[in-house]
Amino acid sequence: MTDEKRNLPTRLGNRPLEKPEDAEPILPVDPPAKWDHEADLVIVGSGGGGLAGALLAKDKGFSVILIEKMDSTGGTSQYAGAFYAYNSRVQKKKGIEWDANEVAMGSLFETGYTGNIHLFRNMIEKSGEVVDWIEDQGFEWENEIAGYPAVTSRGGHQRLCYIPMTELMNFLAKKCKEKGVKFMVNTQVDALVRDNGRIAGVKATVNPEGTTVFVKAKKAVLMAAGGMQHNLSLLKKYAPSVYKGVGSVSMSLPCNTGECFRMGLGVGADVAGFDSCTCFEGGIDHRTENGGPWFRFLYSGDVQLSRAPWLHLNKACERFMMMGNNLGQYMLRPPAMMSQPGGRAYVIFDNKYEENIWKIQDDVPLGLSCKRPLTPDVPGNEIITRNETLAPKDWRLAVKEAIDVKVIKVADTLEELAEKLGLDKVLFKQAVEKWNKYCDAGEDPEFGTPARFLIPIKHAPFYGLKAGGSTGPMGTGLRTNPDMQVLDKDQKPIPGLYAAFFTAGGSIGEGRTPMGFGLLGGCSMSTTSGYTAAQHAVSQK
């Protein structure tokens, strides 16, 4: 299977939108003479936010139509591994509780006070409620995955319900269907319909026929359509640091193209979280290297390999940080890589990588476990690599594919590798030799890299790749209040319009590209915010 084919998980293909007009606001249209469908609540997108919002609203007596442009439900949300929550029953049973305000204040502090405390507090408070509500619907939160407890420790915060989210998304979709939510899949929402200043529905295209339909929303429209990671024009305009520093998208499927964000702009919505996206390290750069795919599944072997703490250099062949795998390194490496000249780092290792990668495994037991290479014999592997259209089960195959398409460069000499990477040969050789000297001495006088991460580059052939950040959940999106009502530039709710994360923005503050998933993790943020929006919509008379 070619690399390109493997990375076509959706019918949308794997090319980001990048024409200038792809960043333009999408203006609303007038109501039609005749509506084709109608419901109290019309929801766009069937990730966690869309499904939870639909189920909650239906339970509260609303009629609901859920529109999904893909041919199946679940969006990116189905690939998440963990659902972060505070003060759910499952956590309390284990004797673990938090002060929600303290957590919210901690999160606000992490954003450098650029976030919205009211929104943060509401999400944190609601997250446990959502876990309990899902359990009340009949979902069993698993106790263990890959040997880890359901409620476990992450970076000092014990807050993790760890389950594969495919089960959760399938469960929510099944419940929605049982209870009478009407699904319209293969149907892309193209514009909002506005009537007398109120959002009155949506205009959509039913595929593959290409038929236009108008769907009336008697009470509200909830846009739970994901972020804009696959729209480079939007990133360039609204998240320029992300645009500069991201090498590939690893935690957002190609369905996240930002058109609902543009529809929000078209009805005068404000933007929150300008220039922000959570990022992982190791954004292996297929697209600018060889015109390859923009989406690289997080657990693909080439992505995992490039995330390891090998020697990292910048364009000037300078090192720029301590290497390691502890939480601090994990958090800091994405923004550090993304802020190097050209927004890229060069990751260098030698032909002992298969052996060495096991020596530099995670220091934090669960939090970083997704960085391990995936092989068929690793317990839990079947969960995260069950979809072989996204990544081969054996991590080495994905590495081989990346070598075949010359995204990972291989060379017999350091000079040759420098040339292939477009780096200065002399400076590159000096940098590697200096690194090897530190490795031999077991000490890194420049950055204090712990000895076990000092792995020399001595055995030809040598390997190198160019990587930036790799995106997680988006931070830039439509501004909402804590009830997820979309706000205009005067900070007034736009009548009839809600947005869930990550069509909504502001989850990680402003001007930020931190590691990981942000406040509650992407899946929980999406689900909790969709639930919150629906709760508010049904409370409006």
Ligand SMILES: Cc1cc2nc3c(=O)[nH]c(=O)nc-3n(C[C@H](O)[C@H](O)[C@H](O)COP(=O)(O)OP(=O)(O)OC[C@H]3O[C@@H](n4cnc5c(N)ncnc54)[C@H](O)[C@@H]3O)c2cc1C
């Ligand atoms: C490999 C991987 C691992 C991850 N691990 C974790 C984890 O452990 N914990 C965690 O919290 N998060 C994790 N995430 C991130 C998390 O899954 C996402 O951030 C989150 O689920 C995104 O939710 P969403 O609702 O914003 O988008 P989605 O789930 O993508 O939902 C949006 C839906 O809207 C649809 N849509 C978009 N536009 C339109 C339109 N115009 N008309 C109709 N439909 C439309 C899309 O097709 C999509 O189905 C991971 C992601 C990946 C890929």
